[in-house]
Amino acid sequence: MKRPLSSFLGTATLFGVCAALSLFLSEWILGSFYAAINYRTFLFYLALYLPAGAVGGAVLGLFLKLFSSVLSSRWIGVNRPSFLPAAVMFSFFYIYGFYYINEKLTARVGALAPLSLAADLAFLLLSFLVFRLVVALPERKGSAVLGFLEVGFLPLILLVGVNLRFFIWQPPHTQIPELVFGTIAFGLAGLAGAALVWLHAKILTASASTGARFASVAVMAAIVFAILVWSGTPSTASFDRTDDEFLAQEAVQKPKNIIWIVTDTARRDHVSVYGGQRQTTPSLEQFAQDALVFDNAISAAPWTLPSHASMFTGMFPSKHGAHFVGDAMFSTPLVPGNLTIGEILSAHGYNTAGIAANNAGLSRQLGCHQGFQYYFDGRPLVFSMFWGKVLLQLSDDFRIDELWVNEVCLATEMEPIVNNWLDDNADDGPFFLFVNLMEPHGGIAFVPEPYDSLYGFDRQRQQEVFKDFDADKVVFYQAEVTDEHRAFWNGYVQRKITFMDAYLGRLFARLKEKGLYDDSMVIVNSDHGELFGEHNSFGHNTDLYNELIRVPLMVKYPQAAKTGRDAKLVQTVDLMPEILAQLGIEIPANVQGQPIDQANHPVIAELFQQQHNAHAKRSPGRYYRDLRAIFGNVAGDSLKYIWASNDKAELFDMANDPDELTDVLQQRPLAADSLRARLGRWASSFKPMETKGQTRNIDKKELEKRLRSLGYIK
Ligand SMILES: [Zn+2]
Numbered sequence: 001m002k003r004p005l006s007s008f009l010g011t012a013t014l015f016g017v018c019a020a021l022s023l024f025l026s027e028w029i030l031g032s033f034y035a036a037i038n039y040r041t042f043l044f045y046l047a048l049y050l051p052a053g054a055v056g057g058a059v060l061g062l063f064l065k066l067f068s069s070v071l072s073s074r075w076i077g078v079n080r081p082s083f084l085p086a087a088v089m090f091s092f093f094y095i096y097g098f099y100y101i102n103e104k105l106t107a108r109v110g111a112l113a114p115l116s117l118a119a120d121l122a123f124l125l126l127s128f129l130v131f132r133l134v135v136a137l138p139e140r141k142g143s144a145v146l147g148f149l150e151v152g153f154l155p156l157i158l159l160v161g162v163n164l165r166f167f168i169w170q171p172p173h174t175q176i177p178e179l180v181f182g183t184i185a186f187g188l189a190g191l192a193g194a195a196l197v198w199l200h201a202k203i204l205t206a207s208a209s210t211g212a213r214f215a216s217v218a219v220m221a222a223i224v225f226a227i228l229v230w231s232g233t234p235s236t237a238s239f240d241r242t243d244d245e246f247l248a249q250e251a252v253q254k255p256k257n258i259i260w261i262v263t264d265t266a267r268r269d270h271v272s273v274y275g276g277q278r279q280t281t282p283s284l285e286q287f288a289q290d291a292l293v294f295d296n297a298i299s300a301a302p303w304t305l306p307s308h309a310s311m312f313t314g315m316f317p318s319k320h321g322a323h324f325v326g327d328a329m330f331s332t333p334l335v336p337g338n339l340t341i342g343e344i345l346s347a348h349g350y351n352t353a354g355i356a357a358n359n360a361g362l363s364r365q366l367g368c369h370q371g372f373q374y375y376f377d378g379r380p381l382v383f384s385m386f387w388g389k390v391l392l393q394l395s396d397d398f399r400i401d402e403l404w405v406n407e408v409c410l411a412t413e414m415e416p417i418v419n420n421w422l423d424d425n426a427d428d429g430p431f432f433l434f435v436n437l438m439e440p441h442g443g444i445a446f447v448p449e450p451y452d453s454l455y456g457f458d459r460q461r462q463q464e465v466f467k468d469f470d471a472d473k474v475v476f477y478q479a480e481v482t483d484e485h486r487a488f489w490n491g492y493v494q495r496k497i498t499f500m501d502a503y504l505g506r507l508f509a510r511l512k513e514k515g516l517y518d519d520s521m522v523i524v525n526s527d528h529g530e531l532f533g534e535h536n537s538f539g540h541n542t543d544l545y546n547e548l549i550r551v552p553l554m555v556k557y558p559q560a561a562k563t564g565r566d567a568k569l570v571q572t573v574d575l576m577p578e579i580l581a582q583l584g585i586e587i588p589a590n591v592q593g594q595p596i597d598q599a600n601h602p603v604i605a606e607l608f609q610q611q612h613n614a615h616a617k618r619s620p621g622r623y624y625r626d627l628r629a630i631f632g633n634v635a636g637d638s639l640k641y642i643w644a645s646n647d648k649a650e651l652f653d654m655a656n657d658p659d660e661l662t663d664v665l666q667q668r669p670l671a672a673d674s675l676r677a678r679l680g681r682w683a684s685s686f687k688p689m690e691t692k693g694q695t696r697n698i699d700k701k702e703l704e705k706r707l708r709s710l711g712y713i714k
Pocket residue numbers: 264265303304305361527528
């Protein structure tokens with residue numbers, strides 16, 4: 001520590017930059033193996049990491065310089081030559097690991113729960129052990145950068161690698177809580193790194209040439225990267241033996257291509273195929289000429305993850321289990337025990353791809369990639385996790401085109417990915433392409449002109465109209481949503497839908513151009529809708545009213561074999577079995593949906609306790625409850641009964657009151673009893689997927705804070 005302050009600070013700053021670069025490059029290289037990261041994203045995040053590393057290194061250097069005399073040199077080896085690089089490595093290692101442990105792992109038990117605090121402490125001790133091991137290395141000469149590479153680089157890339165792989169491995173099948181498992185994994189990554197650092201020092205003693213030392217670090221890093229990449233390949237072979245036998249069956253009929261497009265959050269009444277005053281979706285109207293248009297399609301759930309999981313598995317949320325509680329990042333994932341349409345079609349020789357704009361709801365972390373040979377989930381998991389939050393603190397609407405700071409991608413960002421995939425794969429045999437588009441959803445505020453200012457949308461006016469607006473008043477005091485507000489919302493969302501529709505027009509044109517349109521089965525539907533003050537509620541993970549679960553659904557069969565309108569009550573869980581039936585592939589026995597022509601199962605939607613909702617914190621009595629809706633005929637009347645775990649059941653007359661404005665439960669108790677009994681029989685007809693009990697004990701305050709920082713709630 002006898003170096004002058006300036007030299008000491010300079011070295012510490014350099015080490016900080018090296019540490020940040022190590023983290024960044026590891027994230028980028030490993031992230032590239034499962035997400036398309038364009039170079040502008042790379043440069044953008046690089047520009048964030050470098051100054052952060054420099055500032056972090058300088059601050060740490062200053063701290064160490066000022067306090068080194070009072071630190072116990074025996075314990076932390078202040079006077080050892082490896083001290084400074086090891087201290088910088090330790091700091092970056094610990095902060096990075098601490099952030100991800102608390103970001104990803106504590107959700108199920110709460111950040112301040114004893115288990116979480118114990119995990120934080122355990123990780124601190126393990127990190128310190130890593131530091132202590134590498135600081136004890138014998139003295140070596142050479143440049144500062146080489147010094148850092150030899151001491152700090154390998155533990156850092158192992159930490160990043162384990163972080164990324166851990167969330168691809170999805171360890172919920174283990175009995176060990178993820179928090180314990182994850183913390184140990186993070187700590188072991190550091191120890192493995194320290195072991196490599198020691199190995200390196202033993203093999204290449206101080207007398208080795210600088211070139212040999214650089215080369216040996218590079219070789220070790222390459223081996224580490226290779227192991228991490230290899231170990232992290234998402235598995236599609238995750239079903240049990242019965243499924244294997246099932247999948248061994250031959251397809252009876254010559255397969256066709258399947259293209260399945262989900263317009264995330266598009267309300268039925270915002271899609272002009274279903275009427276309305278504006279022609280919001282001219283491309284879909286044209287597409288609908290070739291398709292069978294379903295007037296009464298019901299989604300199994302009112303939010304992204306369970307709804308998609310139901311579409312992919314043909315099962316209702318309580319059976320596939322991907323419905324829990326928590327925010328979008330920490331929901332119970334679709335676990336590998338489920339069999340998905342992607343797995344079945346992959347096993348039948350289909351080339352399968354999922355390209356999803358909704359990262360928050362459909363990320364790999366949530367298991368939605370299961371069965372897809374190619375999967376794009378909206379943005380890299382890595383970069384924007386932390387920086388996205390930092391930037392969202394600066395502005396709710398921060399986004400730079402093609403830099404996925406938000407949770408989601410625009411259709412124009414999806415377009416090249418879909419086009420490239422089609423160009424590369426469409427000629428290689430039958431394929432199943434799933435595309436999720438995100439424009440109608442809340443995360444996207446702006447779309448490019450001329451769409452942005454369609455339907456009278458104006459940012460200035462937005463501020464005026466909503467100057468005195470308080471959604472809480474609507475939710476808690478039943479305040480009216482004015483016509484002006486509603487008109488504004490309609491325009492706000494519909495302009496985004498029209499932007500998305502323009503992309504769909506280009507996609508259909510491209511499919512036709514490539515000769516892929518006529519022979520293919522093309523499905524377009526929404527996963528759920530959205531509430532804009534109806535039923536005194538907002539958002540979409542709140543209720544089971546029709547605005548949320550009665551969704552647009554159009555199915556184009558090969559050669560447009562079926563067209564027109566169909567008023568039959570159908571469900572999005574029927575689409576997976578419908579596809580299999582069209583292909584002549586047997587439907588797995590545990591699938592609850594049925595091919596559309598034969599479907600006669602109860603029409604059901606489910607919602608389990610949600611902390612997603614912006615108002616939930618202030619009104620837990622209203623939103624923290626489980627809901628199940630069943631549609632059915634009783635004494636000739638078409639009714640909908642909504643069961644609620646807080647005893648606030650409702651009954652609506654679908655024929656006379658499709659907007660569910662008048663609860664007739666008091667007037668028709670027998671009808672309600674009848675539907676409740678049907679619901680009970682349905683619920684006891686299968687074994688629900690066990691979701692972990694502790695998932696309900698989330699520290700709500702902590703979770704709200706995280707969701708707010710993600711921009712998910714206001
Ligand atoms: Zn959704």
